[in-house]
Amino acid sequence: MFLLSIGQFPRTYLAELLGVNLGWHFSGLNAVGPILVRKGQHCHSSTKDDTCIQYWDRSKLGCELALDAAIKTLAERSNRDRDTFFFRICVGALIITNIWKEWASSADCRTSNCVDAIKTDMIRILCQKAPHAIGYHGNRLIDGAKIDSLLSSENFRPAEILERLANSEFIVPGKPEDSLFYTNLVRWGGPMHLVFSPTELETISAWILTLSSASETHETDAPEISCTDNNPSFDGSTDGMMHLKSEFVRRSKENFSKCSIREIYHYLLNIEQYPEILPYAEQFAYNRLSRSMAALNSHIRPIPSQHYCPEILEYWVSTQHREQVNAYRSLKGEPSITKEAFINSSVQLAPLILIDGAWLQGMLIQNCIHSEYGRILFQILYEETGEGDVTRHHANVYRELLHEMGIKLPAIETREFIQWTRLLDSSFEIPVFWLSVSCFPRHFMPEILGLNLAVELAGVGGPYMQARDTLRHFKLPTLFVDIHLAADNISQGHTAKSLLAIKLYMDQIAAREGPHNLDSTWRRIWSGVRSTLPQPSLPWLISNTISARLRGKKADELPRIFSF
Structure with a gap:
């Protein structure tokens, strides 16, 4: 804890x-x-x-x-x-x-001195097994009582059953190897073969060892565990939690709804001091992703298939990569942009690139990093942030580039940065989305997987190759674009890893929930792929939703944590 x-x-x-x-x-x-x-x-x-x-x-x-x-x-x-x-x-x-x-x-x-602890563990095992064991014992007795009767919900008292078991012919106190309950009954061919896991069998063995004899059974009662309710009530505290959640949302709406996009960027970067921004952050991400979801079939980066197919996804990535490479035209003569304009466009990217990889920062939580796809995403984040070497941190490499351009940046976490007049408000839109979606890694995992693929794929091919030519022309360092062209490669780099993470995630969804949820999850992933594109307006979104309902088609909806 x-x-x-x-x-x-x-x-x-x-x-x-x-x-x-x-x-x-x-x-x-x-x-x-x-x-x-x-x-x-x-x-x-x-x-x-x-x-x-x-x-x-x-x-x-x-x-x-x-x-x-x-x-x-x-x-x-x-x-x-x-x-x-x-x-x-x-x-x-x-x-x-x-x-x-x-x-x-x-x-x-x-x-x-674990008699009480082991007894408690045994009671937990009884609680877990009892509902499924009723009806298998017929007229068999344990210490003079019918086993099925003892296991019934109206008679179930696990501590009493444990005591009866300890006094029965199935147990030889202190000798698990001679106890039928630990040997013949649970071995291959026995009536309880594979009923208990290896760990549970170890607990049973340890419990038998604590029983020196029937008369010397430890007298201290283990706490009685209620097994009739797998979802115990909180004696009214659930309503209290709902009230706290509602109040949390109210404060978030009150404090942040009227803030500028620059201020939201600052608060999300300093979220330790402003945790109440979380409901607003979810709403911000939800709004953008909902619009992206509604435009999945638009002419700009449309979903390649209405049904998830890993081969189709691989083909789309390969085709997109080839198109980006083929679009490259080597620089001959003067670039189409002046050095001043090129520097200004580089400055506008600062709020974005200085948080490179931010959409993946939630991968550090245990629920994510312990999964195969989570480890892949964490590896990408680790490499984006320099693998422990601050000089290789992509954001620091970009700082060095801006320094060579003669640009001195305020510290990104300060108010001076968001108040810097050289930056346009529009330069904060995508960065705020990255920071917002990263606050909810499990909730928005499909969208993060799609966003990650889109961002990494954008780092290879024509645009970065043309940027490298322009940097060379103006005699500026090319390290930033060089490392992206190398690291984001489609063979074994970040693009390939992003693709693999999606496939592993979808495999897990299929194994856990069955194939019927794959297509809805696939659409959520593609809304993430499209999320960095210009999104349709709110009136268009409302019109599209109404139109879908009139046609009898339910529009895709994203899950919510907070009702904002």
């Missing part, structure tokens, strides 16, 4: 996070995961995960990187606040160390 909480505020708690990172690596916590996986492999049928071994082998590098990050960040602080910053780093390291000690102590207590 602590790690998830502090991770939401990387700028506010930067020093403490550096300390947590140091404590995590130097105390060996980074090795806990691989160790647990290795020790648990015999409990599962999954194949060996070599990435754990690789992670283990990189533990020394992790320590070096953690120390390097702390030292370099300290060096950047002014002399006045360096001591305070160092103290905060120490606090972070101390907190994670103490939390680990408390957890280890608790775990040790659980394993050395």
Whole structure:
């Protein structure tokens, strides 16, 4: 809980996070995961995960990187606040160390004096299995009572059943290897074969070991667990949560609805200080994506097929790439744009390019990064941000280009940046969309996948090749366009990875929800592909929605979190 909480505020708690990172690596916590996986492999049928071994082998590098990050960040602080910053780093390291000690102590207590804990685990297993076990036992008894009767909802008392089981002929206290419940009944050919998972069988074995004899069964009652309601009420707190959510939305609408696009950009960049902007951010993303969805069949980048087909998607990407490459014409003579106009257009891109990869920043959350497609998207983000090297960070490379053009930018997170008169309001439209959609990575995952493909595909071919020629003509560095032309390639680069991420995501949707949801998800993905294009007006969207309903066709609707 602590790690998830502090991770939401990387700028506010930067020093403490550096300390947590140091404590995590130097105390060996980074090795806990691989160790647990290795020790648990015999409990599962999954194949060996070599990435754990690789992670283990990189533990020394992790320590070096953690120390390097702390030292370099300290060096950047002014002399006045360096001591305070160092103290905060120490606090972070101390907190994670103490939390680990408390957890280890608790775990040790659980394993050395774990009768109550194991009994609770057994009761949970009973609760999970009971609804599905009724009717399979006939007249069989356990400690003098019919098993099916004990399992029925009106008689179900798991602690009592557990006690009866402990006193029955199926259990030899302290000897799981001699207990029928752990041997003959659950082995191949037994009536409960494959009823329990390997982990549950380990719990059963541990529970039998705690039973020294029927007369010495531990007397402490484990907490009774209600199993009749899988969705327990919150005694009225659900209404309270709805009220809080409604109030959160009201405040967001009140505080941000009248803000300029520049101000929204500033608030989203500094979202740690303005968390109440979230409902407005969802509404902003929803509005743009709804218009994109309504124009899926327009003449500009129309959806290539009404039904999802990976081969058609691959063909579209390949064709689009070839068209972009073929559109390139090498520069001969003077460019069609003056140097001043070229510099000005480069300045207008600053709000966008200085947050390069921002649409993927939500991939860091556990729900996303643990998926195959999520890891691919995170890898793209990691490469966009320089793979840990600030000199390779795409935004910093662009800063250097602007510096060579004689442009000195205000810091992007400051109000001076959004008040900079050289920037047009229109230069903030797409960046705000990127930042908005990134706030909801799970909610807008299909749209993010489509947006990611569109952005990465735009980085290859004619436009960037022509930009490189123009930069060379004006004797300006070409590194920014060079790295995009290389990294975004369609073979193994970001474009190829973006395509693979979509296919993996759609495979997961098909496996989890069945094929009937593929086409609706496909349309959402394509609305993301089109989302950076000029979008139809609100009156057009309303007219299109009404027209669709008059024709008896329900317009595609995006899901909502907040009712704005």
